[in-house]
Amino acid sequence: MNIPFNKPHMTGKELWYIAQAHANGHLAGDGRFTGLCSRWLEARTGASKALLTHSCTAALEMAAILADLQPGDEVIMPSYTFVSTANAFVLRGAVPVFVDVRADTLNIDEQLIEAAITARTRAIVPVHYAGVGCEMDAIIDIARRHELLVIEDAAQAVMASYKGRPLGGIGDMGALSFHETKNIISGEGGALLVNSVHHAARAEIVREKGTNRSQFFRGQVNKYTWVDIGSSYLPGELIAAFLWAQMEEADSITRRRLGIWETYHHGFAEAERQGRLRRPVVPPHCAHNAHMYYLLLPDLDVRTAFIERLRRLGIHCVFHYIPLHDAPAGRRFGRPHGTLAVTEDVAKRLVRLPVWLGMEDEQAGIIDQVLAAL
Numbered sequence: 001m002n003i004p005f006n007k008p009h010m011t012g013k014e015l016w017y018i019a020q021a022h023a024n025g026h027l028a029g030d031g032r033f034t035g036l037c038s039r040w041l042e043a044r045t046g047a048s049k050a051l052l053t054h055s056c057t058a059a060l061e062m063a064a065i066l067a068d069l070q071p072g073d074e075v076i077m078p079s080y081t082f083v084s085t086a087n088a089f090v091l092r093g094a095v096p097v098f099v100d101v102r103a104d105t106l107n108i109d110e111q112l113i114e115a116a117i118t119a120r121t122r123a124i125v126p127v128h129y130a131g132v133g134c135e136m137d138a139i140i141d142i143a144r145r146h147e148l149l150v151i152e153d154a155a156q157a158v159m160a161s162y163k164g165r166p167l168g169g170i171g172d173m174g175a176l177s178f179h180e181t182k183n184i185i186s187g188e189g190g191a192l193l194v195n196s197v198h199h200a201a202r203a204e205i206v207r208e209k210g211t212n213r214s215q216f217f218r219g220q221v222n223k224y225t226w227v228d229i230g231s232s233y234l235p236g237e238l239i240a241a242f243l244w245a246q247m248e249e250a251d252s253i254t255r256r257r258l259g260i261w262e263t264y265h266h267g268f269a270e271a272e273r274q275g276r277l278r279r280p281v282v283p284p285h286c287a288h289n290a291h292m293y294y295l296l297l298p299d300l301d302v303r304t305a306f307i308e309r310l311r312r313l314g315i316h317c318v319f320h321y322i323p324l325h326d327a328p329a330g331r332r333f334g335r336p337h338g339t340l341a342v343t344e345d346v347a348k349r350l351v352r353l354p355v356w357l358g359m360e361d362e363q364a365g366i367i368d369q370v371l372a373a374l
Contacts, residue, residue, distance in 0.1 A: 001314040007356040017241035029234035045169035047193035056177035056190035060088035077125040079325040096334035116337035123149040131291035133162030160289040186243035206230040257290035267367035300348040
């Protein structure tokens with residue numbers, strides 16, 4: 001077998017739309033396809049404003065600027081996440097405060113957040129792991145009572161929801177990813193969802209290098225100039241053209257991925273009953289997007305041997321995050337709140353299986369080999 005961990009999917013219109021963007025003579029950002037993608041996101045998430053960015057990292061950096069963080073301010077987040085979740089805030093001089101995750105969903109444990117709040121806390125950053133929503137009602141309640149911002153890291157969560165509300169569109173801001181490993185892709189790419197009208201106008205300025213360029217082109221000011229801090233976060237129009245082809249097929253892509261996920265889930269049910277592994281947990285009030293399928297194996301040694309056995313068979317499985325609180329930069333720039341026992345345990349046992357459109361005919365064989373490798 002030759003089963004890569006990920007294989008980027010093309011819908012068939014990407015190159016046609018890229019050619020159209022070229023024919024339109026507009027290759028820089030904020031052209032026709034950027035507008036189509038932004039309006040699609042606003043319609044799907046309910047965001048006041050959706051701004052395409054060149055990555056989810058860029059969207060998080062914009063959110064950190066909009067949060068007006070000062071050196072020494074604190075931001076609560078899980079340690080079991082990608083480095084960008086913390087880096088975006090560290091760049092503003094803020095201190096990530098790492099809280100443990102739940103044993104079921106692997107999302108931030110909402111019951112531990114309030115105890116981590118100090119006089120320096122300014123924001124909570126829930127990360128929707130595997131496209132499964134954090135307990136947003138509880139998180140929003142805590143944030144409102146303590147006058148904190150909620151910035152959703154929804155990198156993995158496009159087309160997923162919590163109690164019927166799209167992930168990324170619940171907090172004050174949300175960051176999405178369209179990296180080639182995600183469900184809806186543009187190679188590299190992301191978006192900032194601004195759900196608070198209070199931040200919408202400034203978000204445009206931050207994204208346009210600190211200028212009021214967008215207001216100028218709408219005729220709202222008679223010249224544009226440097227008015228705030230910012231950077232170049234806007235993707236080119238070719239990226240947006242590729243992304244639009246994906247967004248047009250987002251429902252179909254999600255349905256097919258959910259089919260792959262369900263096939264895995266059914267295939268490993270008996271092994272879970274036997275205590276050989278643990279499958280993902282999705283609460284009934286969460287509609288996930290089949291971003292990934294992972295297994296929790298008994299321990300690190302079992303996982304290491306498992307990955308190597310499947311690699312020799314041509315099936316490429318991978319582990320996931322090294323906890324940020326245990327990384328050199330995490331120890332330097334952040335601090336844990338309490339013990340992070342679940343995070344440390346999960347990081348040693350989790351393995352991700354291949355999920356990509358087109359692998360359906362191979363999936364029964366993959367499941368057989370996974371079970372044999374345990």
